Amino acid sequence: xxxxxxxxxxxxxxxxxxxxxxxxxxxxxxxxxxxxxxxxxxxxxxxxxxxxxxxxxxxxxxxxxxxxxxxxxxxxxxxxxxxxxxxxxxxxxxxxxxxxxxxxxxxxxxxxxxxxxxxxxxxxxxxxxxxxxxxxxxxxxxxxxxxxxxxxxxxxxxxxxxxxxxxxxxxxxxxxxxxxxxxxxxxxxxxxxxxxxxxxxxxxxxxxxxxxxxxxxxxxxxxxxxxxxxxxxxxxxxxxxxxxxxxxxxxxxxxxxxxxxxxxxxxxxxxxxxxxxxxxxxxxxxxxxxxxxxxxxxxxxxxxxxxxxxxxxxxxxxxxxxxxxxxxxxxxxxxxxxxxxxxxxxxxxxxxxxxxxxxxxxxxxxxxxxxxxxxxxxx
Amino acid sequence: xxxxxxxxxxxxxxxxxxxxxxxxxxxxxxxxxxxxxxxxxxxxxxxxxxxxxxxxxxxxxxxxxxxxxxxxxxxxxxxxxxxxxxxxxxxxxxxxxxxxxxxxxxxxxxxxxxxxxxxxxxxxxxxxxxxxxxxxxxxxxxxxxxxxxxxxxxxxxxxxxxxxxxxxxxxxxxxxxxxxxxxxxxxxxxxxxxxxxxxxxxxxxxxxx
Numbered sequence: 001x002x003x004x005x006x007x008x009x010x011x012x013x014x015x016x017x018x019x020x021x022x023x024x025x026x027x028x029x030x031x032x033x034x035x036x037x038x039x040x041x042x043x044x045x046x047x048x049x050x051x052x053x054x055x056x057x058x059x060x061x062x063x064x065x066x067x068x069x070x071x072x073x074x075x076x077x078x079x080x081x082x083x084x085x086x087x088x089x090x091x092x093x094x095x096x097x098x099x100x101x102x103x104x105x106x107x108x109x110x111x112x113x114x115x116x117x118x119x120x121x122x123x124x125x126x127x128x129x130x131x132x133x134x135x136x137x138x139x140x141x142x143x144x145x146x147x148x149x150x151x152x153x154x155x156x157x158x159x160x161x162x163x164x165x166x167x168x169x170x171x172x173x174x175x176x177x178x179x180x181x182x183x184x185x186x187x188x189x190x191x192x193x194x195x196x197x198x199x200x201x202x203x204x205x206x207x208x209x210x211x212x213x214x215x216x217x218x219x220x221x222x223x224x225x226x227x228x229x230x231x232x233x234x235x236x237x238x239x240x241x242x243x244x245x246x247x248x249x250x251x252x253x254x255x256x257x258x259x260x261x262x263x264x265x266x267x268x269x270x271x272x273x274x275x276x277x278x279x280x281x282x283x284x285x286x287x288x289x290x291x292x293x294x295x296x297x298x299x300x301x302x303x304x305x306x307x308x309x310x311x312x313x314x315x316x317x318x319x320x321x322x323x324x325x326x327x328x329x330x331x332x333x334x335x336x337x338x339x340x341x342x343x344x345x346x347x348x349x350x351x352x353x354x355x356x357x358x359x360x361x362x363x364x365x366x367x368x369x370x371x372x373x374x375x376x377x378x379x
Numbered sequence: 380x381x382x383x384x385x386x387x388x389x390x391x392x393x394x395x396x397x398x399x400x401x402x403x404x405x406x407x408x409x410x411x412x413x414x415x416x417x418x419x420x421x422x423x424x425x426x427x428x429x430x431x432x433x434x435x436x437x438x439x440x441x442x443x444x445x446x447x448x449x450x451x452x453x454x455x456x457x458x459x460x461x462x463x464x465x466x467x468x469x470x471x472x473x474x475x476x477x478x479x480x481x482x483x484x485x486x487x488x489x490x491x492x493x494x495x496x497x498x499x500x501x502x503x504x505x506x507x508x509x510x511x512x513x514x515x516x517x518x519x520x521x522x523x524x525x526x527x528x529x530x531x532x533x534x535x536x537x538x539x540x541x542x543x544x545x546x547x548x549x550x551x552x553x554x555x556x557x558x559x560x561x562x563x564x565x566x567x568x569x570x571x572x573x574x575x576x577x578x579x580x581x582x583x584x585x586x587x588x
Contacts, residue, residue, distance in 0.1 A: 130585070131585075134585050134586055135586075138586065184575045184576055184579050184580075185579075185580060185585055187579070188580065188581070188582050188585065189582060189585065191582075192582035203447065203448060203449065204448070204449045205449060205451075205455075208449070211576050212576075214576075215576050215579060219579060223582075261447070261448075262446060262447045263446075264446060265442065265443045265445075265446030265447050266443045266446075266447060266451065270443070270451065271447075274449075274451050274452075
């Protein structure tokens with residue numbers, strides 16, 4: 001099982017000091033957090049994508065490539081990549097490039113984005129959110145698997161004899177997760193392709209996550225990718241820890257009370273009982289997290305949100321120490337002991353390569369170096 | 380399997396009441412309407428179950444829902460009861476010439492299609508009969524927007540109506556509105572909308588949207 005962190009890249013005022021970090025500070029802090037995640041033994045670092053203040057999460061592949069250059073082991077991922085407003089051709093190119101630069105340490109999580117005005121900034125309409133996610137991903141899926149693509153759809157310029165470059169590393173496309181809080185269509189989409197499904201999990205009650213995952217598992221089996229319990233499931237989680245649980249509650253409460261998304265609403269006590277948020281000791285986080293398995297089954301990836309709501313970098317790095325040293329080693333052991341042998345691990349570049357047979361260079365060479373004419377034209 | 384059922388003879392009526400005092404005249408009117416609808420439906424040999432939702436009890440949860448995007452505990456059950464119901468009786472006090480904010484918030488957080496095609500009886504209370512057009516300029520447009528089928532008679536009760544008699548009596552209007560709602564309910568299949576988790580749209584259809 002993989003453990004990691006995901007960030008939304010929010011620039012939020014620290015409510016205990018009234019200080020708001022600069023964009024520059026937050027961007028550099030994100031890199032420090034990712035490096036720390038590798039250092040404490042986590043498997044995945046995922047960044048969100050936003051194109052509006054108060055976020056610094058635009059240009060995700062720039063951030064991830066910079067992190068890739070300073071790490072050696074951790075998988076770089078997204079939470080999420082906006083499949084609705086981003087041209088699938090650019091996604092195909094950017095993440096294939098990142099695969100090459102990071103030696104295959106890349107996967108992606110597709111998401112739609114829920115901010116209405118962002119869509120028109122990219123020439124799209126939020127009311128087409130689901131159809132955009134369906135059509136764009138269908139094209140992306142082909143661009144990584146077919147050297148030459150001719151394509152026509154509703155939402156972008158047609159492609160005639162197009163080759164997306166660079167080709168995926170070793171001819172193996174990055175593994176893709178589909179993330180959704182509440183849309184059954186996205187669970188259906190993930191199941192159809194045999195891709196992973198990631199439930200954000202942290203803003204909604206467990207009963208809702210359970211329903212989404214059950215649907216995805218049933219449809220994964222329906223489409224013939226394996227039995228329902230072999231589907232590839234990821235979950236979000238959210239924790240704040242101190243050795244003494246009352247210290248954790250006292251320290252985190254002002255951040256909770258003023259947090260974007262749920263601040264000024266339910267109390268910390270109500271929210272921790274209604275959602276997977278755990279504020280307490282490492283042992284409490286271990287027990288809560290093991291409990292997720294009771295309603296989603298054996299799953300492959302657990303990501304925690306650790307760096308939002310204005311928490312200072314120093315605190316976040318302390319949280320990662322606790323997560324990496326006290327929580328994850330226990331969770332690894334406990335989850336591994338519970339998982340039946342026929343339930344697969346999350347796919348990685350190495351496992352996908354092994355499944356595909358030998359590595360092969362997938363470079364597409366233009367037959368005419370002078371005009372750069374495509375292979376299809378010269379065929 | 381579909382969430383719709385062809386089982387006849389058993390109908391659920393959800394009563395949504397937004398009165399704030401306890402007891403409130405809004406709840407008093409809601410109970411009278413529910414009782415009259417129950418009586419009218421029994422003439423069709425229907426068994427009736429009335430589920431009453433006091434919005435005061437879920438007022439905090441409604442505000443939290445606006446902020447967090449999900450309904451907690453009791454509110455989730457209240458919303459589900461409305462979705463499942465065969466008909467809705469919606470009663471609000473008049474605040475500043477319209478429905479109350481609490482009443483509106485409840486219908487704001489209902490899933491967009493939850494009331495589509497569902498028979499709804501609208502009613503309101505106020506201190507004076509001068510507010511009676513609230514039914515027609517505020518409640519009716521709201522439920523029309525939500526694609527509900529609003530019965531022709533709305534019931535408005537000013538304080539003085541609780542002592543009225545004869546042809547003008549509140550009870551006459553209550554009975555007429557209840558009959559209209561019962562007639563609509565009796566002529567329909569029972570059950571709520573199709574559950575997309577039980578009946579997902581197959582991917583091939585999504586691809587061809």
